[in-house]
Amino acid sequence: MAKEKNTIPYKIYLTEEELPTRYYDVRADMKTKPAPLLNPKTLEPMTADELETVFCKELVKQELNTSKRYIDIPTEIRDFYKMYRPAPLVRAYCLEEKLDTPAKIYYKFEGNNTSGSHKLNSAIAQAYYAKKEGLKGVTTETGAGQWGTALSMACSYFDLDCNVYMVKVSYEQKPFRREVMRTYGANVTPSPSMTTEIGKTINAKFPQTTGSLGCAISEAVEVATKTAGYRYVLGSVLNQVALHQSIIGLETKKALEKYDIEPDIIIGCAGGGSNLAGLIAPFAGEKLRGEKNYKILAVEPASCPSLTRGKYAYDYCDTGMVCPLAKMYTLGSQFIPSASHAGGLRFHGMSPIISELYEQGIIDAVTYEQTEIFDAAEKFARCEGILPAPESSHAIKAAADEALRCKETGEEKTIVFGLTGTGYFDLKAYEQFNNGTMSDYIPTDEEIQKGLDALPVV
Amino acid sequence: MAKEKNTIPYKIYLTEEELPTRYYDVRADMKTKPAPLLNPKTLEPMTADELETVFCKELVKQELNTSKRYIDIPTEIRDFYKMYRPAPLVRAYCLEEKLDTPAKIYYKFEGNNTSGSHKLNSAIAQAYYAKKEGLKGVTTETGAGQWGTALSMACSYFDLDCNVYMVKVSYEQKPFRREVMRTYGANVTPSPSMTTEIGKTINAKFPQTTGSLGCAISEAVEVATKTAGYRYVLGSVLNQVALHQSIIGLETKKALEKYDIEPDIIIGCAGGGSNLAGLIAPFAGEKLRGEKNYKILAVEPASCPSLTRGKYAYDYCDTGMVCPLAKMYTLGSQFIPSASHAGGLRFHGMSPIISELYEQGIIDAVTYEQTEIFDAAEKFARCEGILPAPESSHAIKAAADEALRCKETGEEKTIVFGLTGTGYFDLKAYEQFNNGTMSDYIPTDEEIQKGLDALPVV
Numbered sequence: 079m080a081k082e083k084n085t086i087p088y089k090i091y092l093t094e095e096e097l098p099t100r101y102y103d104v105r106a107d108m109k110t111k112p113a114p115l116l117n118p119k120t121l122e123p124m125t126a127d128e129l130e131t132v133f134c135k136e137l138v139k140q141e142l143n144t145s146k147r148y149i150d151i152p153t154e155i156r157d158f159y160k161m162y163r164p165a166p167l168v169r170a171y172c173l174e175e176k177l178d179t180p181a182k183i184y185y186k187f188e189g190n191n192t193s194g195s196h197k198l199n200s201a202i203a204q205a206y207y208a209k210k211e212g213l214k215g216v217t218t219e220t221g222a223g224q225w226g227t228a229l230s231m232a233c234s235y236f237d238l239d240c241n242v243y244m245v246k247v248s249y250e251q252k253p254f255r256r257e258v259m260r261t262y263g264a265n266v267t268p269s270p271s272m273t274t275e276i277g278k279t280i281n282a283k284f285p286q287t288t289g290s291l292g293c294a295i296s297e298a299v300e301v302a303t304k305t306a307g308y309r310y311v312l313g314s315v316l317n318q319v320a321l322h323q324s325i326i327g328l329e330t331k332k333a334l335e336k337y338d339i340e341p342d343i344i345i346g347c348a349g350g351g352s353n354l355a356g357l358i359a360p361f362a363g364e365k366l367r368g369e370k371n372y373k374i375l376a377v378e379p380a381s382c383p384s385l386t387r388g389k390y391a392y393d394y395c396d397t398g399m400v401c402p403l404a405k406m407y408t409l410g411s412q413f414i415p416s417a418s419h420a421g422g423l424r425f426h427g428m429s430p431i432i433s434e435l436y437e438q439g440i441i442d443a444v445t446y447e448q449t450e451i452f453d454a455a456e457k458f459a460r461c462e463g464i465l466p467a468p469e470s471s472h473a474i475k476a477a478a479d480e481a482l483r484c485k486e487t488g489e490e491k492t493i494v495f496g497l498t499g500t501g502y503f504d505l506k507a508y509e510q511f512n513n514g515t516m517s518d519y520i521p522t523d524e525e526i527q528k529g530l531d532a533l534p535v536v
Numbered sequence: 537m538a539k540e541k542n543t544i545p546y547k548i549y550l551t552e553e554e555l556p557t558r559y560y561d562v563r564a565d566m567k568t569k570p571a572p573l574l575n576p577k578t579l580e581p582m583t584a585d586e587l588e589t590v591f592c593k594e595l596v597k598q599e600l601n602t603s604k605r606y607i608d609i610p611t612e613i614r615d616f617y618k619m620y621r622p623a624p625l626v627r628a629y630c631l632e633e634k635l636d637t638p639a640k641i642y643y644k645f646e647g648n649n650t651s652g653s654h655k656l657n658s659a660i661a662q663a664y665y666a667k668k669e670g671l672k673g674v675t676t677e678t679g680a681g682q683w684g685t686a687l688s689m690a691c692s693y694f695d696l697d698c699n700v701y702m703v704k705v706s707y708e709q710k711p712f713r714r715e716v717m718r719t720y721g722a723n724v725t726p727s728p729s730m731t732t733e734i735g736k737t738i739n740a741k742f743p744q745t746t747g748s749l750g751c752a753i754s755e756a757v758e759v760a761t762k763t764a765g766y767r768y769v770l771g772s773v774l775n776q777v778a779l780h781q782s783i784i785g786l787e788t789k790k791a792l793e794k795y796d797i798e799p800d801i802i803i804g805c806a807g808g809g810s811n812l813a814g815l816i817a818p819f820a821g822e823k824l825r826g827e828k829n830y831k832i833l834a835v836e837p838a839s840c841p842s843l844t845r846g847k848y849a850y851d852y853c854d855t856g857m858v859c860p861l862a863k864m865y866t867l868g869s870q871f872i873p874s875a876s877h878a879g880g881l882r883f884h885g886m887s888p889i890i891s892e893l894y895e896q897g898i899i900d901a902v903t904y905e906q907t908e909i910f911d912a913a914e915k916f917a918r919c920e921g922i923l924p925a926p927e928s929s930h931a932i933k934a935a936a937d938e939a940l941r942c943k944e945t946g947e948e949k950t951i952v953f954g955l956t957g958t959g960y961f962d963l964k965a966y967e968q969f970n971n972g973t974m975s976d977y978i979p980t981d982e983e984i985q986k987g988l989d990a991l992p993v994v
Contacts, residue, residue: 087552088618094545160546161630161921172619172693190648192923192958234918235630254963258923260970261914456719460692463619465650465716500650502960505712512718 089166090333098328106147112430113405136207140318162191167333172461181484193228195499200322205232214307215239219294222421223255225313230262240264246289269294292397314350323356345495347472348376351429357496376443377472382415385443392536406433410529416519419507420468447518452511467499547624548791556786564605565824570888571863598776620649625791630919639942651686653957658780663690672765673697677752680879681713683771688720698722704747727752750855772808781814803953805930806834809887815954834901835930840873843901850994864891868987874977877965878926905976910969925957
C-alpha cells in the first residue's frame, strides 16, 4: 500500500521553542471532579496540612487543584526536559505496511532516556519541588525499577539524596536496575529492611518474605515522615503525577497539529494510569468540552483488569492499608494479580482521574492476555526496530487490532498510541516467550469477587 | 558560568530532508591510500573475485574503492535510517557547567536505537546489499553482542536469514543480548559449535574452551562460503564499514554548520575503528585537503593500545589467521588483551583507514585506564542523563580532559565527541565500579614485544 511518505516525516520532532511551557490539568474541564483522598483513620478528606507531612507543599497544591487549567512548568524542569525531550511522534509506516491497513498509525515514543520510560517526566518535577523547598532528600519504593531509576536520575541532577526501597525479590532478580540506580547515586535498600519499624516487624513475622510493593511503600513513607528534611514521592496514581505527565499529550497534540493530522483513536496502556492520563489529557479535555469526539482506549492486562472487572469505590492504595483511600476502579487492595511480566500494570486500582473519566464514558477499556501482547511486541520490534516494554505492548496490540478493523471496513482512521518505554530490562520475559514457555492467566469470577468483598466500607 | 542556552538548542536535529543522501569515502582525499588486503595464502592483494566468495558484490566494490568520493545511499536504506536517525548532536550544557569550563562540548549520540550503538548504520547497509543480490541470508560473529543485535534488526527488516556465531562465554554470560537477537528472529549459535568443521576441530582439541572471537569469525566465514545463497558480514575494521559509518560524521558536520559552529577538536573511541572512521570522515577530508586544521583524537584503552604502542605492519585480522591480512597498527594477532569491560575496543588491530590517517599525522591518539573511564562515565550519566557504554566513555573522558585544559588556559574551544552507545547491557561492569572492585591492567613492554614478534613476515 503506497503511502505519502514525503508529506509526513517518519518522526515528528517539535523544536525546543515549541515545547510546552505549561502542564495541563484535565480536572479543570471535568464537571464532576475525581473524589478526594480520604484519611484512612478518620475517613474524612485529606487536608493540605495532612498531605504536607508526606509530600512537598507545591505538590500538595497540585494534588488538590481541581480548577486551574494550566500550571507553568518552571525553567529548571524545562531545561532538564530539553536533555531528553521532545519525545518523537513516530509514523509507523513499516507497521502499517506489514498490517496492510489503510489506517495511519502514530506512536509517541517515551523510551529515549536512561530510565527507559515516561516516568522521568514526573520524577524530575517532583525532585525539583523537593529541592526548591530546601529538602535534603526523598524516599520512594520501586518494584521492577523503572520509577526508581527515573527518580535516581532526577535526584542526581538536582543533587538530592534519593532513598529507594526496592521489593526484595526484584532487588535480587533485577541487579541491573539496582546498579543503574546506584550509578546515579541512589541508596537502594531491599524491602522489607531492618531500617524501619514496619520492616523490622514484617521481617520478624515473616523471615522468609521476598517483600511486596505495599510493604516497600510503607517503609518509604515511614522514613519520609520520620526524617527531618525528607518527603515521600510516588510515580503513578496521584493527580500530581497525571499533571506532570500531561507533557506527553501536549507534545503529541502539538506535533499532530503541526502537520494538520486529526486523530480518530487514542490508545494507552493502563496500570496505575500515569502514562494514560498524560497522553490523553488534552484530548480528553476537548471531549469533555464537547469540541471533539475521539475514541480513547485504555488497555489493561487480562490478569489485572481494574477498569473492566473492578468496582468504582473507595479503596486503599496499598496492600498495607496505611495510605489514604482513593475513589477509583479497583479489584480490592488485597487482590494479588498473577505473576505477569508487565510489572508496571500490576496495580489493583487505577488513578482517580482515569477512573472518573471512565465512569463518565470519556474513556473505553479493553484487556489482552500476556502471550498475545508479546506476539504483538515481537512483530512491532521486527518492523519498527524498537524493542518495546511489555507494558507499552498492550497499546501496540490494541492499535494493531484497530488498524486491522480498518482493513476490514476500508476506513482510513488515524490511530495514535503511547509507546511508554523500552524492554531492555525485560529480556527474561522475552526469553520465555521465545522459548514458548510463557503462560496466561485470567482471574476467575470468584477471585475477582473475593477481592471486591474485601473493599472497605466508606 | 552563564552560557547562551537560547542560541544553541540542547539537541540539534536535522530534518529528514537534511539527512545525507550519499556516503563519503575519505580514501578519495588521501594521497597515500590504505594498503590493500592480502590473500593469506599467496600474500598477493585480494582480487574482487576472491573477495566475492565471502562478501556481496556491491560491498566488494565499496571495499576496493579508493577514488570515488561519494556513494549514493539507496532509498531503502535511507527509509530505514529515518526510523532511528538523525541521531541528535547534543550540547552538553550540564557537563560544561559541572566542569566549569569555557569550552563548548557537543556529542553525537548514536545510542537511540535497540542495538544501543552506531553498529546499525552499517548492518542495515550490508543487509540491504545482500537482499538486493538475492541472497537468502548472512552469517557473522559477535562478542559482546552489539553487532549481532544490529545485524539481527537489519535482517528482520529485510526478511533475511541471520546466523550469528556468538562467543560461547558471552552466549552464556550475556543471555539478554542473545534474547534480543532471537526476538528479531536470528539464529544464535554458541561458538565453537558442532555445526562447522573448524568448530568440531576446536571442540575436539579443547573440550573446555569458552570460545574466542577469532574462532567465531572462522565459523561464520566457513558457513558463508560453504552455503549457497549466504555471505559473511563484519561490523568493523573493513573499508566498507567505515564508508557506511560516514553517515555519523556527515550528519554531525551538517548539524554544526546549521548553527555556524566551528569545531576545534573531534574525539572518538577507537577499537576496530568503525565509529571513529565514520565520525571523523568529513573532518579528516577537510584536513587532508588542507582546508581545515582540526585536532582529531582517537581514544584507546590502555589495556589494548594498538595505535599508541602497536606497529604499522601487515597482520592477520583474526587470531585463527585464516582471514586476509591487513596493513594496520597492530599489537599482533596473537596478543590477548586483558579482560576489560569495553569489549568493543578489545581488538588487536585498527582499521586500515584509521591506521593510515594516524601514520600521516591526521589523527592523534591517547589511552586511558578502565577505572578512570568509568569514573568519567558516572559523572557524565549524573549530569547529562545518558548512561554511556564503556567504549563510548573513552571519548567522554578525553573530551572532559580537553575541556579542563581549556579551563586552565581560558580558551573557549569547541569540542565534539562521539557517544557511540548506551551501557544498558554493561551493568555488571558498573556494578564492579560501584563496589570498588574494578581493576586496571597495562600490558608490560615484554608482553607488547611478544605480540609484535609474532607478526607475519610479509
